[in-house]
Amino acid sequence: MTEFALPRNAFKAKLAARKDPVLGLWLMLGADASTELLADAGFDYVLVDGEHSPLDIDLMRRQIAAAERGASSVVVRPPVNEAWILKQLADAGAQSFIIPMVDTAEQAEAAVQACLYPPQGIRGAAGVVRAARYGRIPGYLTKANAEICVVPQVETLTAVENIEAICAVEGVDAIFIGPSDLSASMGFTGRPGAPEVDEVIRSSIARIHACGKPACTLGFDEATVAKYLGMGADMVAVGSDVTLLLRGAAELLAKHR
Numbered sequence: 186m187t188e189f190a191l192p193r194n195a196f197k198a199k200l201a202a203r204k205d206p207v208l209g210l211w212l213m214l215g216a217d218a219s220t221e222l223l224a225d226a227g228f229d230y231v232l233v234d235g236e237h238s239p240l241d242i243d244l245m246r247r248q249i250a251a252a253e254r255g256a257s258s259v260v261v262r263p264p265v266n267e268a269w270i271l272k273q274l275a276d277a278g279a280q281s282f283i284i285p286m287v288d289t290a291e292q293a294e295a296a297v298q299a300c301l302y303p304p305q306g307i308r309g310a311a312g313v314v315r316a317a318r319y320g321r322i323p324g325y326l327t328k329a330n331a332e333i334c335v336v337p338q339v340e341t342l343t344a345v346e347n348i349e350a351i352c353a354v355e356g357v358d359a360i361f362i363g364p365s366d367l368s369a370s371m372g373f374t375g376r377p378g379a380p381e382v383d384e385v386i387r388s389s390i391a392r393i394h395a396c397g398k399p400a401c402t403l404g405f406d407e408a409t410v411a412k413y414l415g416m417g418a419d420m421v422a423v424g425s426d427v428t429l430l431l432r433g434a435a436e437l438l439a440k441h442r
């Protein structure tokens with residue numbers, strides 16, 4: 186039988202190195218062709234977003250497969266932090282996970298466990314799944330844990346209070362701050378750039394760094410990306426397929442009208 190090596194998780198490695206900023210593009214359209222095209226654009230990672238896109242597990246699997254053809258690492262965000270979907274995504278081939286709405290260390294631990302095989306976790310041990318190239322990666326079940334990357338999203342004031350506890354969970358690789366939900370949780374819905382929110386993000390990044398973890402966030406315009414990089418963010422998502430189309434279309438029309 187043909188054999189393959191377990192794919193190395195370049196995203197996890199670059200995040201852990203904390204040298205150059207890790208730059209990503211989020212995929213929210215669920216369109217295989219544009220995902221293929223964008224996964225080759227040179228971003229460090231592309232994220233298949235299951236939280237705010239109408240993607241069921243099979244569409245997410247197709248998105249992962251389309252993105253894997255590109256040079257960027259593939260990260261997924263499930264719609265919810267629940268074991269059943271994390272296990273299915275891991276079996277579908279996802280190695281890196283950004284987990285929405287993690288408020289406590291217990292929730293972070295549950296997410297990590299769902300992504301890892303025993304003894305560290307509770308992922309079901311089936312060596313014939315897509316992630317194991319249907320059995321063509323020898324020793325997949327004993328090697329897979331080492332390449333899994335779990336990044337909980339801190340995006341409420343409760344989660345901010347618990348940053349140190351969440352960072353301390355074994356298997357948490359980094360923390361992602363969600364400016365939009367955080368601002369809503371602070372009473373500034375629709376104003377992620379409010380000075381009060383900026384201050385919480387700035388101090389959260391410092392606290393995450395004090396715990397020895399990389400801090401991640403997103404900003405879909407140049408000034409916001411520069412602001413978060415200036416605050417020391419190690420990874421910033423700098424746009425999405427939606428923002429590229431939206432702005433590209435508006436600019437094109439304005440040029441020719």
Ligand SMILES: O=C(O)C(=O)C[C@H](O)[C@@H](O)CO
Binds near residue numbers: 236340365366403
């Ligand atoms: O709270 C946030 O910010 C996020 O979680 C990112 C959002 O889902 C959104 O901004 C992505 O378009």
